[in-house]
Amino acid sequence: MPFNVVIDREGCISCCNCHTNCPDVFELSSEDGRSQIKKEFRQLYNDLKKGVVPDSFEECVSFAEDSCPVSIIHVTKLS
Numbered sequence: 233m234p235f236n237v238v239i240d241r242e243g244c245i246s247c248c249n250c251h252t253n254c255p256d257v258f259e260l261s262s263e264d265g266r267s268q269i270k271k272e273f274r275q276l277y278n279d280l281k282k283g284v285v286p287d288s289f290e291e292c293v294s295f296a297e298d299s300c301p302v303s304i305i306h307v308t309k310l311s
């Protein structure tokens with residue numbers, strides 16, 4: 233089952249944990265230096281903060297969520 237991921241980008245301190253540990257889903261923006269969802273998983277092309285991710289990435293996204301020092305990555309299961 234796919235799941236939703238939201239990054240509250242305004243609070244990102246660019247520590248690199250998420251995209252280092254889960255580079256298939258997260259990346260650093262070249263525009264503002266904050267984490268963003270990679271294009272292929274965005275709900276809308278221009279919405280950098282919201283993604284729908286297949287469950288094959290659940291482990292690394294959960295790890296990114298847990299390792300974000302400012303707790304701005306939020307994962308919600310779809311029903």
Ligand code: SF4
Binds near residue numbers: 243244247301303
């Ligand atoms: S782990 Fe959190 S603070 Fe660090 S780059 Fe990712 S979203 Fe930003």
